[in-house]
Amino acid sequence: MGLFLVGSCRPHIKATPKSSAASAKASAALPAPPVELSNFESDLGSALTTKWQAIDDKGAGGVSTAKAELVAGGPSGSKRCLQVTGTARVESFPFPFAGAALPLGPVVDGQPTPIDLSRYHGVSFWIKGDGKQYMLRFQSEAISDFNFHHYVFTAGPEWKQVRVPFSELSQFSWGTKVPWSAARGQVSAFFIVTYGKPGESVGNFAFQVDDVSFF
Numbered sequence: 001m002g003l004f005l006v007g008s009c010r011p012h013i014k015a016t017p018k019s020s021a022a023s024a025k026a027s028a029a030l031p032a033p034p035v036e037l038s039n040f041e042s043d044l045g046s047a048l049t050t051k052w053q054a055i056d057d058k059g060a061g062g063v064s065t066a067k068a069e070l071v072a073g074g075p076s077g078s079k080r081c082l083q084v085t086g087t088a089r090v091e092s093f094p095f096p097f098a099g100a101a102l103p104l105g106p107v108v109d110g111q112p113t114p115i116d117l118s119r120y121h122g123v124s125f126w127i128k129g130d131g132k133q134y135m136l137r138f139q140s141e142a143i144s145d146f147n148f149h150h151y152v153f154t155a156g157p158e159w160k161q162v163r164v165p166f167s168e169l170s171q172f173s174w175g176t177k178v179p180w181s182a183a184r185g186q187v188s189a190f191f192i193v194t195y196g197k198p199g200e201s202v203g204n205f206a207f208q209v210d211d212v213s214f215f
């Protein structure tokens, strides 16, 4: 899917800055923390009225694939969770990625409206997977070279909670460094995607996510 596509390294698609007025409007009704964004009990929706979707690198010339769907299960007490499966591999595009994305503001003309995350301190979710490394990322309009703030973790065979204060997010060594305090006001999407070194295929992947919250 090519919607608001980003790469794990330097893709060649330019972000389109959104107006601050649109950002302020989308942020106006944000609930106070802690807020449960998605529990996946009945659908792929979120408390922000946006919806989770599969994301891959095809729009950047890649060949990776992803599928996002509701399945039975989840951590204790859950009936359903989000399952993401696919393949992330190198062909002509050297920075393969695939996974799932949540637009944070309303999607207009295929692009999510940025919102202001200043009132939140971090993100938490439950995860289970194939033992591979994954990366959460926050796409911000304040960053023009795709070096978005991220955090790498491993999804193992047992459900575990990943709880990440925004202060623990980092950027790659390439690209312009932007403090989170300057990026958090214009965040358009949250991603959980495969993590691999440039030029390296991740191969088949599978993980499940549940109970995504901002605290």
Ligand SMILES: [Ca+2]
Binding pocket: 039, 040, 041, 073, 074, 078, 079, 080, 081, 210, 211
């Ligand atoms: Ca659930």
